[in-house]
Amino acid sequence: MLPQQITGALDQSELTRRHFALYFLIVLGHIFDGFDINMIGLVLPGIAHQFKLAPVAIGYLASSVFIGMLVGSVVIGTLADLIGRKRCLIFSVIFYGMTSLLAAFTWSYKSLLIIRMIEGFGLGAEVPLVFTYLSEFMPERRRGLLLASSVFFWQGASFVAALVAIYIVPHFTWRGMFVAGAIPAFILALVFLRLPESVRFLIARGRLAEAEDIARRLSTVAPETITAMEMPKAATNARLRDLLRGGYLKATLSVWIMQFCGGAVFVGLAVWLPSVFVRMGFPVVRSFLFTAAITGAGALGNIGAGLLLDRIGRRPTLAIFFLLGGLLMLAWGLAHSGTTIVMLGAITAFFGAGGAGGPLFTYTSEIYPTRFRGAGTGWAAGWQRIGGIVAPVLLGSLLTARAGAYLFFAAMATALLVGSLAMIILGTETRGKSLEQISAELGK
Numbered sequence: 001m002l003p004q005q006i007t008g009a010l011d012q013s014e015l016t017r018r019h020f021a022l023y024f025l026i027v028l029g030h031i032f033d034g035f036d037i038n039m040i041g042l043v044l045p046g047i048a049h050q051f052k053l054a055p056v057a058i059g060y061l062a063s064s065v066f067i068g069m070l071v072g073s074v075v076i077g078t079l080a081d082l083i084g085r086k087r088c089l090i091f092s093v094i095f096y097g098m099t100s101l102l103a104a105f106t107w108s109y110k111s112l113l114i115i116r117m118i119e120g121f122g123l124g125a126e127v128p129l130v131f132t133y134l135s136e137f138m139p140e141r142r143r144g145l146l147l148a149s150s151v152f153f154w155q156g157a158s159f160v161a162a163l164v165a166i167y168i169v170p171h172f173t174w175r176g177m178f179v180a181g182a183i184p185a186f187i188l189a190l191v192f193l194r195l196p197e198s199v200r201f202l203i204a205r206g207r208l209a210e211a212e213d214i215a216r217r218l219s220t221v222a223p224e225t226i227t228a229m230e231m232p233k234a235a236t237n238a239r240l241r242d243l244l245r246g247g248y249l250k251a252t253l254s255v256w257i258m259q260f261c262g263g264a265v266f267v268g269l270a271v272w273l274p275s276v277f278v279r280m281g282f283p284v285v286r287s288f289l290f291t292a293a294i295t296g297a298g299a300l301g302n303i304g305a306g307l308l309l310d311r312i313g314r315r316p317t318l319a320i321f322f323l324l325g326g327l328l329m330l331a332w333g334l335a336h337s338g339t340t341i342v343m344l345g346a347i348t349a350f351f352g353a354g355g356a357g358g359p360l361f362t363y364t365s366e367i368y369p370t371r372f373r374g375a376g377t378g379w380a381a382g383w384q385r386i387g388g389i390v391a392p393v394l395l396g397s398l399l400t401a402r403a404g405a406y407l408f409f410a411a412m413a414t415a416l417l418v419g420s421l422a423m424i425i426l427g428t429e430t431r432g433k434s435l436e437q438i439s440a441e442l443g444k
Contacts, residue, residue, distance in 0.1 A: 008226035011140040013219035027153040033126040034157030036181040042165040043174035051109040059396025062271040066388035068120020076125030077378015096122030097185025104178035128377040131365040136200040148306030151358030155299035162292035200370040247442035254426035256383040261419035262356025263387030297346035301354015313431040319423040321355025326416030333409030366430045369439035
């Protein structure tokens with residue numbers, strides 16, 4: 001059986017219950033990873049009170065996890081191209097589960113800062129691994145929606161975390177939230193043992209019999225019915241220069257800029273929004289409810305944008321969502337009443353967080369070939385982490401300087417508008433193409 005017949009069977013298959021089972025097992029990883037990352041804004045007020053932290057110190061604590069995530073996404077993403085997607089997924093969830101549990105028992109600001117940074121190594125690996133894995137399994141016609149909508153669960157975990165915090169924080173303090181984030185990770189590791197290895201990874205390693213067996217069990221199309229087409233020439237494992245040469249140069253630059261801008265906005269909101277609401281005079285529990293409503297709308301944005309990805313394309317969808325998110329962010333900064341803040345915040349998050357989440361990672365995981373898809377997606381996620389490192393510290397400095405809430409929103413609006421320009425000027429279109437077709441076009 002030829003490799004292109006095996007991958008063609010996956011691409012041309014109808015969606016089946018096995019596809020959905022695989023999809024939902026994988027998005028469990030998004031849920032628990034998102035819970036651990038996005039709960040930081042909910043526990044920061046309690047941590048700041050216990051350790052008597054200034055806003056800049058709070059910003060460093062919020063950013064610390066993203067330093068670890070930067071390293072984890074690059075290292076584990078690259079490793080996934082060498083030893084497989086499945087093994088790396090299992091390692092990442094066990095690692096962040098153990099370190100989350102350790103964070104609950106930290107005794108000082110410095111110890112929490114260090115543990116949170118180490119925890120980020122596992123958390124940072126999960127998102128690019130999930131997109132790398134799913135992109136290599138899902139049928140071509142539904143790939144955009146399925147990949148983009150998976151981040152609904154990641155961002156939706158913010159909503160879950162906010163609701164959990166309403167009970168956990170008053171009864172068990174901020175430490176209870178870290179325990180709540182750790183326990184599901186160990187269960188998830190056991191669930192991931194049931195996952196098949198990526199078919200495309202197996203093919204790249206010459207394990208055609210295993211790849212064919214998985215494809216036959218998953219696809220509604222028999223591999224032997226696929227007309228064999230010429231495959232792009234295989235190459236060695238990725239080096240950084242592979243991402244920045246030939247047809248990949250512009251695509252990589254577009255992804256890195258958008259990931260940096262999107263990461264800065266998403267993390268900036270996740271970290272500081274509850275604190276900004278408290279500064280505006282809203283009670284802590286009410287600020288949690290506001291945050292839950294706004295982040296929930298952002299999660300729905302992934303589904304809205306995902307529906308457009310397979311209809312109008314990746315390039316226009318991302319450009320429009322980043323643009324509207326930036327313009328709405330400017331308007332949101334002018335809101336004062338609770339109702340207006342929540343309504344405008346929800347619409348802004350729908351476009352801003354929605355576009356910068358699943359749709360962006362869908363595009364990211366599509367543009368690279370199997371031989372360095374893990375590395376390419378990992379490096380792109382690394383730039384998102386850099387945005388997540390810079391944003392909390394910068395925004396914390398603005399709040400310390402009493403710059404006013406509007407400058408907080410204006411800074412994030414600027415980031416989204418830059419992201420839109422990056423896609424318009426540098427982006428490429430991947431709609432309606434197999435991963436191998438995209439690789440052949442960009443690899444010229």
